[in-house]
Amino acid sequence: MRGTFRSTISKRLVDCVGSLTGLVVLSPVIALVWLLVRYRLGSPVMFRQMRVGKGGHPFVLHKFRTMNDGRDSSGALLPDAVRLIPFGAWLRRLSLDELPQLWDVLRGDMSLVGPRPLPPQYLTRYTVEQRRRHMVKPGITGWAQVNGRNALTWEQKFEMDVWYVDNESLWLDIRILTMTMGQVIRGSGVSHSGHATMPEFLGSQERPRAEA
Numbered sequence: 736m737r738g739t740f741r742s743t744i745s746k747r748l749v750d751c752v753g754s755l756t757g758l759v760v761l762s763p764v765i766a767l768v769w770l771l772v773r774y775r776l777g778s779p780v781m782f783r784q785m786r787v788g789k790g791g792h793p794f795v796l797h798k799f800r801t802m803n804d805g806r807d808s809s810g811a812l813l814p815d816a817v818r819l820i821p822f823g824a825w826l827r828r829l830s831l832d833e834l835p836q837l838w839d840v841l842r843g844d845m846s847l848v849g850p851r852p853l854p855p856q857y858l859t860r861y862t863v864e865q866r867r868r869h870m871v872k873p874g875i876t877g878w879a880q881v882n883g884r885n886a887l888t889w890e891q892k893f894e895m896d897v898w899y900v901d902n903e904s905l906w907l908d909i910r911i912l913t914m915t916m917g918q919v920i921r922g923s924g925v926s927h928s929g930h931a932t933m934p935e936f937l938g939s940q941e942r943p944r945a946e947a
Contacts, residue, residue, distance in 0.1 A: 849874030
């Protein structure tokens with residue numbers, strides 16, 4: 736118990752120092768991206784959406800907008816692939832749209848490293864095993880993000896998320912952060928095959944337990 740408490744304190748300290756340092760050092764980049772998004776997509780510059788954090792608790796996630804508000808004749812939003820502009824795709828490839836989440840980390844809603852936060856409607860679609868991904872804070876980057884990102888299936892992502900929960904450590908976080916730099920430079924795995932990002936997660940079939 737004491738070891739877990741110390742680990743939690745250490746991770747929070749790293750998150751605070753890392754996010755605050757990132758916000759200060761990257762402030763010129765953040766300001767430039769803000770201006771470019773304002774010019775290319777207009778207002779609002781920020782994309783805010785409810786996501787699920789540790790313990791299944793909701794919070795508001797912040798990102799730079801990468802899509803326009805194109806709608807069909809009935810007023811419904813067009814598919815992501817249609818609304819994602821080339822400039823937005825470029826932001827996503829370099830992960831620049833994720834920079835505002837440093838503020839979410841500083842606030843305590845997220846961590847630098849952890850499973851990616853997903854929409855609340857997915858909560859009822861997880862298997863019991865997949866739901867364990869919410870035992871830790873969601874992260875800007877994670878084990879699944881440095882091992883395929885959106886090129887993976889949902890099931891593969893969740894399996895890696897749960898693996899991270901079972902193996903979480905400061906050294907693993909440092910490894911993931913280091914690997915993330917290479918992932919950003921390569922710009923690979925930004926979208927799933929045939930989609931602008933990822934298809935909606937509709938649920939996985941529970942695997943039957945083997946009899947003893």
